[in-house]
Amino acid sequence: MITVKQLIRSFKDGSRETRVLKGIDLIVKNGEFVAIIGRSGAGKSTLLYQMSLLDEPSAGDVIVDGHSTNEMSTDEETQFRLFNFGYVFQDYALLPELTALENVVLPLIMQGMPIAAAEEKATAALRRVGLDGRLDNLPSQLSGGEQQRVSISRAIAHTPHVLFADEPTANLDKESSAVVMQLFAELHAAGQTIIMVTHEDDFARFAERIVKIDDGMIVSDERVTIRNRPLESGV
Amino acid sequence: MLSLLNIRVGFYLALRQIRRASRWTTTLIVFVMLLTFLNLVVVTGVLVGIIQGISNQYRTQETGDVVVSSLDSKDFIENSPQIIALVKSLPGVAQVSSRYIAGGTIEANYFSRDQKEKPNETGASVDGINVADENAFSNLSTHVAEGSYLSSSDYDTVLLGSQLIDRYSFGKMPGLTPLKNVYPGTKIRLTLGGHTREVVVKGIVSVPANSPLAARVFMPEGEVRELIGRDDYAVNEIATLLLPGTDPIAFRDLLLRSGVGANAKVQTFEDATPNGVAEIKDTFAMIGNAIGSIGLVVAAITIFIVIFINAVTRRKFIGILKGIGISGEAIEISYIFQSIFYAAIGSSLGLLFLYGFLVPYIAVHPIVLPISNAIIVAPVASTLLRILLLVVATIIAGYLPARMIVRKNTLDSILGRT
Numbered sequence: 001m002i003t004v005k006q007l008i009r010s011f012k013d014g015s016r017e018t019r020v021l022k023g024i025d026l027i028v029k030n031g032e033f034v035a036i037i038g039r040s041g042a043g044k045s046t047l048l049y050q051m052s053l054l055d056e057p058s059a060g061d062v063i064v065d066g067h068s069t070n071e072m073s074t075d076e077e078t079q080f081r082l083f084n085f086g087y088v089f090q091d092y093a094l095l096p097e098l099t100a101l102e103n104v105v106l107p108l109i110m111q112g113m114p115i116a117a118a119e120e121k122a123t124a125a126l127r128r129v130g131l132d133g134r135l136d137n138l139p140s141q142l143s144g145g146e147q148q149r150v151s152i153s154r155a156i157a158h159t160p161h162v163l164f165a166d167e168p169t170a171n172l173d174k175e176s177s178a179v180v181m182q183l184f185a186e187l188h189a190a191g192q193t194i195i196m197v198t199h200e201d202d203f204a205r206f207a208e209r210i211v212k213i214d215d216g217m218i219v220s221d222e223r224v225t226i227r228n229r230p231l232e233s234g235v
Numbered sequence: 236m237l238s239l240l241n242i243r244v245g246f247y248l249a250l251r252q253i254r255r256a257s258r259w260t261t262t263l264i265v266f267v268m269l270l271t272f273l274n275l276v277v278v279t280g281v282l283v284g285i286i287q288g289i290s291n292q293y294r295t296q297e298t299g300d301v302v303v304s305s306l307d308s309k310d311f312i313e314n315s316p317q318i319i320a321l322v323k324s325l326p327g328v329a330q331v332s333s334r335y336i337a338g339g340t341i342e343a344n345y346f347s348r349d350q351k352e353k354p355n356e357t358g359a360s361v362d363g364i365n366v367a368d369e370n371a372f373s374n375l376s377t378h379v380a381e382g383s384y385l386s387s388s389d390y391d392t393v394l395l396g397s398q399l400i401d402r403y404s405f406g407k408m409p410g411l412t413p414l415k416n417v418y419p420g421t422k423i424r425l426t427l428g429g430h431t432r433e434v435v436v437k438g439i440v441s442v443p444a445n446s447p448l449a450a451r452v453f454m455p456e457g458e459v460r461e462l463i464g465r466d467d468y469a470v471n472e473i474a475t476l477l478l479p480g481t482d483p484i485a486f487r488d489l490l491l492r493s494g495v496g497a498n499a500k501v502q503t504f505e506d507a508t509p510n511g512v513a514e515i516k517d518t519f520a521m522i523g524n525a526i527g528s529i530g531l532v533v534a535a536i537t538i539f540i541v542i543f544i545n546a547v548t549r550r551k552f553i554g555i556l557k558g559i560g561i562s563g564e565a566i567e568i569s570y571i572f573q574s575i576f577y578a579a580i581g582s583s584l585g586l587l588f589l590y591g592f593l594v595p596y597i598a599v600h601p602i603v604l605p606i607s608n609a610i611i612v613a614p615v616a617s618t619l620l621r622i623l624l625l626v627v628a629t630i631i632a633g634y635l636p637a638r639m640i641v642r643k644n645t646l647d648s649i650l651g652r653t
Contacts, residue, residue, distance in 0.1 A: 054558055055646040075562065078645075082560025093555040093649070097255040107559050110244050138255070154559065 007060035022216040033188040035207035043216040052164040086155030088165040092147040094139040101135040125157035145176025165196040245568025268581020271534035275621045279523025280611040288607035296373040297447035299474035300483040311469035313498040327481030332372035335363030336471040339427035343414040363459025382419025382438030398449040428463035535632040543636035554648025563641040574633025
C-alpha cells in the first residue's frame with residue numbers, strides 16, 4: 001500500500017516559486033489499478049514521480065507498506081526502486097546499446113541474480129508480452145509498440161509491488177496502445193498494483209479507479225463502474 | 236559502495252557499450268591512447284638512446300667489450316705482441332684490433348696560402364691500424380663517404396675523420412681548426428713523432444660528431460710505427476669485441492689472472508666509460524619523462540572529454556538506469572571499464588608496435604643525428620611502469636566525468652532538465 005500524506009512539490013526559478021503539488025493526500029491499496037488524469041500541467045506526472053521515489057517532495061511524505069521514504073538516502077531509494085517498483089515511461093526509456101533481452105536482464109542482475117537465471121526470467125517476461133522472437137533485437141530495430149512492450153517486460157520481470165506507468169500510450173498508435181492496455185489489464189487481473197498517468201479518458205477507464213488532478217490538487221477520486229476492455233472499446 | 240555486484244553490473248554494461256559503440260569513435264580513442272603510449276615510451280627512449288648511441292659507438296668503434304690500454308705511467312703497452320697473441324687465443328673473442336696512437340698535426344693548403352696567413356692546420360690523434368683487423372672490428376670502411384679505404388700496402392696515405400674537414404665538421408670545437416679544400420687525392424702535411432711527411436688523403440670517414448672516429452687520422456700501422464720509432468711493436472690500445480653471450484667481466488678477470496695487468500690496464504667497456512655518462516643518461520631520461528608526462532596529461536584530458544561527452548549525451552539513459560534501480564557505482568564502474576579498455580588496447584597495440592617493429596628496426600637502422608646514431612632504449616620494466624601510469628591516469632579521467640553526471644538528480648537526468 002502506498003500512502004501519500006500532504007505532499008507538496010515546488011520548483012524555484014530565481015525568486016519565483018511555483019507550487020505544482022499543493023498538499024496531496026492519497027492511498028493506493030495493493031492490487032489496485034489507479035489512473036491519474038488531468039490536463040497538461042495539472043501535476044499528474046509530478047505526483048507519479050513523488051510516489052515512485054524518482055523525485056523528492058518539498059514537503060509531506062510517501063509511505064510504502066508502512067515505511068516512510070522521507071528518511072531514505074539516495075542510494076536506499078535506488079535500492080528500494082530496484083526491488084519494489086517497475087517503471088514504464090512515455091518514451092520507453094530503453095538503453096539503445098542493449099538488446100531487448102539485455103534491457104530486461106539488467107535490473108535482474110543488479111538484484112544479484114546469476115546471468116543465466118536472469119536471462120531465463122527475462123525471456124519469460126518478453127514471451128509474456130509476445131516478444132520472444134525479438135530477444136536479440138536492439139531497440140532501434142523494434143517498432144514503438146514493441147519497444148513499449150520491452151519496457152513493460154523490464155518493469156514486471158522482477159514482479160514489483162507497484163508498476164508505475166507515465167503516459168505509456170502517448171507515443172503509440174491506436175493498435176499498439178490497445179496491446180499495451182490489454183497487457184495492463186492482464187497484469188492487474190493477476191494482482192499487480194498499477195498506477196498510471198494518462199491524459200486520455202478512454203485509457204483511464206481501463207483502471208478501476210480514476211484520480212483527477214487539477215492545479216496540483218485532487219479534484220475527484222472515483223471508482224470506475226463500467227471499465228473498458230480492449231475488445232469492448234474497439235481501440 | 237564498491238561491491239562485487241556493482242563490478243559485475245558495471246562490466247556487463249561496459250562490455251555492451253564498447254561492443255556497440257561507434258567503430259570510428261573507438262578507433263579514434265584507441266589511436267589517441269596508442270600515440271600517448273608511444274609518446275611516453277619512445278620520446279624518453281630516443282633521448283636516452285642518443286646517449287646510448289654514443290656509448291654504443293665507443294664500444295663498437297673504440298674500446299670493444301674489453302680494452303687493454305697502457306698504464307698511466309707508460310706511453311705504450313709492454314709485451315704487446317704476447318698480449319695480443321694471448322687475447323686472440325682466448326675463447327669468446329670475436330674481433331681484436333690493436334692500435335698505435337700518437338698525437339700529431341695535419342696541415343692543408345700550404346702551397347696556396349699567403350705567408351702572412353695562419354696555417355690551415357689542426358692537431359689530431361693519429362691511429363696506426365692493422366687495416367684488415369680494424370675494418371673487421373669497427374667496420375671503418377663502411378664509414379668512408381668519399382674516396383676509398385686503406386689497403387695494407389698503402390704508404391704515405393691517410394684517412395681523415397669528418398670532424399677534421401671543414402665541410403663536414405659539426406660546429407667549431409675549441410682547439411680544432413678543420414681543414415679547408417681537402418678532398419680525396421689532396422696532399423696534406425702530417426707531423427708525427429718529430430717527422431713531417433706529405434701524405435695523400437685517400438678517403439674521408441663520415442661519422443657523427445661524437446663518434447670516436449670523427450677527429451682521427453688513420454694510417455697503416457707499419458708507417459706509424461716507423462714515424463714514432465716503435466721498433467718493439469708496443470701498441471697503445473688492444474680493443475676486443477666478444478662473441479654474444481661472453482661475459483666481459485669474466486673475460487677481463489681472465490686477462491688479469493693471466494698477468495696482463497702487470498703491463499697494462501684491463502677494463503670492460505663499462506669500466507672505461509667516462510664518469511658522467513650515467514648522469515647524462517639519467518638527465519635525458521628525466522627530460523623524456525617530463526615531455527612524456529605532458530603527453531599523459533593530454534591523454535587524460537582527451538579521455539576525460541570523450542567520457543564526459545559520452546556521459547552528457549547519455550545523461551538521460553544514466554538517469555533511466557538509476558531510475559530502474561541500477562546503482563550509481565555500477566554506472567561509474569562501467570565507465571571505468573571502458574576507460575581501461577581504451578588504455579589497454581592502445582597500450583597493447585603500442586607494445587606490439589614498439590617491440591615488434593620500432594625497437595628492432597631502429598637497432599638495425601639507428602636514427603642518424605649530428606651527435607650520435609640514436610637507438611630506442613625501452614626496458615620492459617620501465618615500459619610496464621608507463622603503461623601502469625597511463626591506465627591509472629585513464630581510470631581517473633574516465634571516473635571523474637562519469638561521477639559528475641551520475642551524481643545529478645535522477646529525474647532531472649531522465650527529463651533532461653538542467
